[in-house]
Amino acid sequence: MTRIALACVSGLLLLTVALFQPSAAQTAAQSPSRRPAGTEHQGKAFRFNKVKDGVYHVVGTGNLAVVGNSSVIVNDNDVIVVDDHVSPAAAWVLLDEIKSITDKPVRTVINTHFHFDHAHGNQVFGAGVEIIGHEFTRDMLLKGNPLQMPLYKNYVEGLPRQIDDLRKRVAAEADATRKASLQVQLQAAENNRLSQAELKPTPPNVTLRTQMTLHRGDRDIQIRFLGRAHTAGDVVVYLPKEKVVMTGDFLTAALSNMSDAFVNEWPATLDELKKLDFDVVLPGHGEAFTDKAKIEYFQAYLRDVWSQVSRFKQQGVSADDAAMRADLTKHKEHFPSIQGPGVPIIAVTRIYELLDRGLAR
Numbered sequence: 001m002t003r004i005a006l007a008c009v010s011g012l013l014l015l016t017v018a019l020f021q022p023s024a025a026q027t028a029a030q031s032p033s034r035r036p037a038g039t040e041h042q043g044k045a046f047r048f049n050k051v052k053d054g055v056y057h058v059v060g061t062g063n064l065a066v067v068g069n070s071s072v073i074v075n076d077n078d079v080i081v082v083d084d085h086v087s088p089a090a091a092w093v094l095l096d097e098i099k100s101i102t103d104k105p106v107r108t109v110i111n112t113h114f115h116f117d118h119a120h121g122n123q124v125f126g127a128g129v130e131i132i133g134h135e136f137t138r139d140m141l142l143k144g145n146p147l148q149m150p151l152y153k154n155y156v157e158g159l160p161r162q163i164d165d166l167r168k169r170v171a172a173e174a175d176a177t178r179k180a181s182l183q184v185q186l187q188a189a190e191n192n193r194l195s196q197a198e199l200k201p202t203p204p205n206v207t208l209r210t211q212m213t214l215h216r217g218d219r220d221i222q223i224r225f226l227g228r229a230h231t232a233g234d235v236v237v238y239l240p241k242e243k244v245v246m247t248g249d250f251l252t253a254a255l256s257n258m259s260d261a262f263v264n265e266w267p268a269t270l271d272e273l274k275k276l277d278f279d280v281v282l283p284g285h286g287e288a289f290t291d292k293a294k295i296e297y298f299q300a301y302l303r304d305v306w307s308q309v310s311r312f313k314q315q316g317v318s319a320d321d322a323a324m325r326a327d328l329t330k331h332k333e334h335f336p337s338i339q340g341p342g343v344p345i346i347a348v349t350r351i352y353e354l355l356d357r358g359l360a361r
């Protein structure tokens with residue numbers, strides 16, 4: 001037999017094997033790793049809010065600790081999940097509840113950024129599932145010591161106190177309805193603690209630097225890095241035909257955390273978002289919204305925080321004092337969480353750090 005004929009026969013054999021055995025991706029995608037600790041909860045953990053055909057904004061009900069939102073895109077043959085919540089347990093339950101909207105397998109996950117409330121479910125997806133994120137997101141989850149990051153450490157170290165507090169409140173509550181609701185919060189916090197103990201930060205296994213597009217039937221799913229903003233590697237997921245954009249914490253329904261932000265560059269990066277043609281935003285926190293004016297409000301807030309805090313720094317004011325004195329109350333009409341003067345110390349520390357590192361421009 002000639003070498004070419006041999007190659008054909010072995011090629012045919014390979015093809016046959018490929019045709020009759022489920023691919024590793026299929027198996028892994030359909031059966032995620034064993035059930036993690038801390039998945040127990042009552043009722044549903046998620047609301048699947050249908051935004052367009054096959055496009056869902058997924059928001060926690062409070063029955064399980066999930067923290068951030070995810071989005072789910074159901075295509076002809078597969079499912080894409082954008083962000084996977086705060087723990088392996090939350091991501092595992094998400095996969096379970098996705099079965100109520102489709103029996104197609106999740107083959108792709110996109111991390112909008114590296115923060116714990118968006119990427120700490122990554123480990124439950126099998127080896128055949130592509131986890132896509134910016135190169136920076138991979139670096140942070142791989143080499144950035146994510147378990148020691150102050151943002152995450154503060155969160156996890158606060159859980160025992162939160163649990164103690166809830167236990168006391170459950171014991172003291174006389175009203176049956178309020179007691180039941182506190183009990184649900186307590187169970188969610190306890191299960192979250194169990195799941196955090198099993199956490200193994202898992203980085204994206206496919207990365208991009210500026211843009212990539214997934215093609216699924218006649219749907220295009222664009223993953224775009226628009227510039228530094230909430231972190232150095234946030235991406236948005238944009239569906240041009242459906243006119244939907246998933247923004248993670250780059251643009252939420254309220255204010256975003258600034259611990260890793262490029263506060264001074266963020267407004268210009270939001271200008272890039274405005275250039276996309278969309279009519280609904282699916283944010284990483286809060287409900288979906290259509291009002292594009294929110295982008296302007298948030299830009300104005302960011303510019304104001306930056307200018308006030310940098311002025312305090314120039315005047316030699318300590319970060320603690322600046323955090324108390326910065327006054328953003330004029331933005332409270334659009335951001336009701338602003339109760340009075342003062343901004344989170346984490347935002348001030350970050351702005352001071354950017355100025356010290358000469359990253360202001």
Ligand SMILES: [Zn+2]
Pocket residue numbers: 068115117118249284285
């Ligand atoms: Zn978040």
